[in-house]
Amino acid sequence: NYRRAALALMLDEQAPTLKVQGVDLPRYASLLIDRYCNPALKHRTWQIAMDGSQKLPQRMLDSVRWHLAHQQDFTLLALGVAGWMRYVGGVDDAGQAIEICDPLLPVIQQAVAASAEGEARVKALLGIEAIFGLALPQEPRFVSAVTRAYLALQRQGAKATVAAWAAEQ
DSSP states (O other), rough: OOHHHHHHHIIIIIIIGOOOOOHHHHHHHHHHHHHHHTTTTTOOHHHHTTTTTHHHHHIIHHHHHHHHTTOOOHHHHHHHHHHHHHHHHBBBSSBOOOOOOTTTTHHHHHHHHSOOHHHHHHHHTTTTTHTTTTGGGGGGGHHHHHHHHHHHHHHHHHHHHHHHHHHOO
């Protein structure tokens, strides 16, 4: 399910926002997925999640802005943003503490500490201007999509949410 969701994210939601020539994007995406699935690879999920405040704007939020401008669906991008929000909450789906590594950690921790789980947490994190800017947190489609994804992750956990959402793609 993670494979299907990642491939759909790359090809259905990210690829349309790119201006690349001479690259077979489906093949490239498939090669990346194969690499991510390689158990010998020492790069862990935690390493991918770290420094998310620096990665989200260029890797996801620019694509979200493109989809908003073109009236396109960005369900999996919203799920990615919500997944980051769950990560910075500092607790995994099993209730275990997660070490968060991010240059904006004090600001993120302040937003998390000042908000309850759920919609309030999403709103608090969207208020971090250094990550989300001023316009995205005012965009109802974005706020609604991220909130829906966050609440699904909170209720069902990451595996069940990704499985359900990947099946919809």
